[in-house]
Amino acid sequence: ETGVTQSPTHLIKTRGQQVTLRCSSQSGHNTVSWYQQALGQGPQFIFQYYREEENGRGNFPPRFSGLQFPNYSSELNVNALELDDSALYLCASSFDWEVDTQYFGPGTRLTVL
Amino acid sequence: GESVGLHLPTLSVQEGDNSIINCAYSNSASDYFIWYKQESGKGPQFIIDIRSNMDKRQGQRVTVLLNKTVKHLSLQIAATQPGDSAVYFCAEEVRDDKIIFGKGTRLHILP
Helix, strand or coil: CCCCEEECCEEEECCCCCEEEEEECCCCCCEEEEEEECCCCCCEEEEEEECCEEEEECCCCCCEEEEECCCCCEEEEECCCCHHHCEEEEEEEECCCCHHHCEECCCEEEEEC | CCCEEECCCEEEEECCCCEEEEEEECCCCCCEEEEEEECCCCCCEEEEEEECCCCEEECCCEEEEEECCCCEEEEEECCCCHHHCEEEEEEEEEECCEEEECCCEEEEEEC
16 A cells, blocks of 8 residues: 555535545655546546645646645645546655656545536 | 557456557657556556666566657566456656556456
8 A cells, every 4th residue: 555645535526516635645755746537548647746836737727726735735626517527536646756756546536416 | 749548458368377568659759658557446556667768677577668669668467467457557758747648458367
């Protein structure tokens, strides 16, 4: 098991609602990346936070936003939920965005009805 | 464009045989490639990586081959075990902060 935890494990929301997902990074890691994984697909990069600043963003609309806290934990916020937002949301922590130090959490399964 | 794809969605292999999972990438500027394993209910797990200045890298029971001429990656797993059952993704780092994953190949181990 990695030291990366995510909460909640599962979540059901309705279209138009807002959701906040949380991620606690591995001890010693200062970078958190968020990914969206639709069923049967590979993870898609949403954005990355390094030392509390956004450090890169994928092709996701502004209603996907995030935060990183001084302890390097992170939140992903999604506003105005759409049906297509249903997916597994993964966070991964690393040290100085070095991919070979990256550990993924188990994910949060979001279902939008 | 940026895309990483896989040739086969499902691969069935007899326990004890070697497994080979293939992957094509399209971004010729990519210089870092990674293979991940994702078991049911878990996040992806880093297996092995390779930089574009290499054509082969070996780990414990795994080997990654990179053919830059045809933009092709493969992951070889020696003596496949039941615990190797998972979905395997190839991925490429397009810059320090962005990794592009392929769609994945499910490896199924036959007893």
